[in-house]
Each structure stands twice: as C-alpha cells, then as structure tokens.
Amino acid sequence: MISNRLKRIASYVSNEDRLIDIGCDHALLDIYLVKNKILDKVIVSDVHEGALNAGVSNIKKEKLSKKIETRLGNGMEVLSDKDDINTVLISGMGTTTILDILNNNYLKNINKLIIQSNNDHTELRIEVTKLGYIVKDEEYLVDMGKNYIIIVFEKGNKKYTKDELRYGPILIKDKAYLNFELNQCIKIKNFIPTNKVILKFRLNKEIRHLKKLIKRCGE
Numbered sequence: 001m002i003s004n005r006l007k008r009i010a011s012y013v014s015n016e017d018r019l020i021d022i023g024c025d026h027a028l029l030d031i032y033l034v035k036n037k038i039l040d041k042v043i044v045s046d047v048h049e050g051a052l053n054a055g056v057s058n059i060k061k062e063k064l065s066k067k068i069e070t071r072l073g074n075g076m077e078v079l080s081d082k083d084d085i086n087t088v089l090i091s092g093m094g095t096t097t098i099l100d101i102l103n104n105n106y107l108k109n110i111n112k113l114i115i116q117s118n119n120d121h122t123e124l125r126i127e128v129t130k131l132g133y134i135v136k137d138e139e140y141l142v143d144m145g146k147n148y149i150i151i152v153f154e155k156g157n158k159k160y161t162k163d164e165l166r167y168g169p170i171l172i173k174d175k176a177y178l179n180f181e182l183n184q185c186i187k188i189k190n191f192i193p194t195n196k197v198i199l200k201f202r203l204n205k206e207i208r209h210l211k212k213l214i215k216r217c218g219e
C-alpha cells in the first residue's frame, strides 16, 4: 500500500516518460509505477546508502530488480549521456535541495519535471521557470493531515505574474488551496505580538487579497 501523496505524484507519470526518481528512499513510488504498468523500467537514486538500501530491499522483495535500476549518488550526477532520461521526479525534499539537484548539465535533456517540494513553492516556480520550463500542472492535496503541493513543469517559456508565481498559475483558481493559504495567514497573524505593526499590516493585506481570489473562484 502506498500513500495517497505518492499515488497522486504517480498520476503525473505517463508511459512516454523515461524517468529517474531522485531521492527514492524506499522506492515505493517506483515499485507502484512498474507494478501498475505505468512504466516498464525506471532508474532510482539516493545520496544516502541506508536510504537506497531500503529501496533495494523493497525492489528485491517484489522481484523487480531487472526493471528498477538503483544508483547511489548525488542528484543528477548519477546520470551520463548514455542514459536516455527525459523526466526527473523529485519528492519529499525542500526547495533548496531540489534547486541544487536541478543545477546540473544533464538538465538540458529533461523535458518534464514532477516535483513535490516540502516548502517554498514560490521560490521553486521562480527558479524553475527561469531554467526554461512552464508550469504544466499543479495539485494541492491533504494526506494524513499534511498539506502537499505537486508541480509538473515542462520545457517552455512563459511570463508569469507575481500572483501566479506566488500561488501557482493553476492553484490560484483552486478554492481549497486558497482557503488553506488564508487559514495559514490568519493563524500566523493571531500568533504575532500587537507591536509588530508592519508584519500585521502585510498579513492583513495578504488576507484581503486571498479573500478576493477566493471570491473570484466562486463566480
């Protein structure tokens, strides 16, 4: 059984993708992809031997060693030009680590990025679109009480507004996501001491803006 988060990430993989899952850890996502015939084969990697060994052991248990190739190493450094990879999947890491991983020459071969970052999605959109990608798909989901955002990027060029980079060009129309952001702002605002006037002002401004965006969704 895999989590709903991993299932939703898997739903963005198509059988045309020649995929590497970087930071695979347990490799449960990759086992799911192969067992469900979404992919015939996949490369998985992790920088930590212990984490990769967990994946190797799960792959062996499922007798999928011929279809799921494991590599130990840092980010895209495990790839060479012999590997015909066109899609990178990275999930369960922070934006800084993800951007470090993408800062690699192999990226020129990559048409599609499936990313579930744990934080700072604005920074992720800003930096990945600068690398020559557009936001193709986005999803907000709650799994076991935790909030997640999945973003799929594809090669392309598009100018995004400040709001689209902040909330996501697709998520900006998602009422559930905007309500989550609104509740976060309200929670933070209630926590801030009254003498932090500028911070309170900024939060009030964002709250008003989010309420407007939410109203627009309902129209």
Ligand SMILES: C[S@@+](CC[C@H](N)C(=O)[O-])C[C@H]1O[C@@H](n2cnc3c(N)ncnc32)[C@H](O)[C@@H]1O
Pocket (backbone or CB within 6 Å): 022, 023, 024, 025, 026, 045, 046, 047, 048, 051, 073, 074, 075, 090, 091, 092, 093, 097, 101
């Ligand atoms: C929290 S786990 C996420 C596992 C899985 N992708 C998921 O979404 O459930 C993050 C994994 O990324 C690996 N990792 C972190 N930085 C990495 C890097 N630069 N290159 C490869 N793997 C990395 C860690 O060792 C860890 O196993």
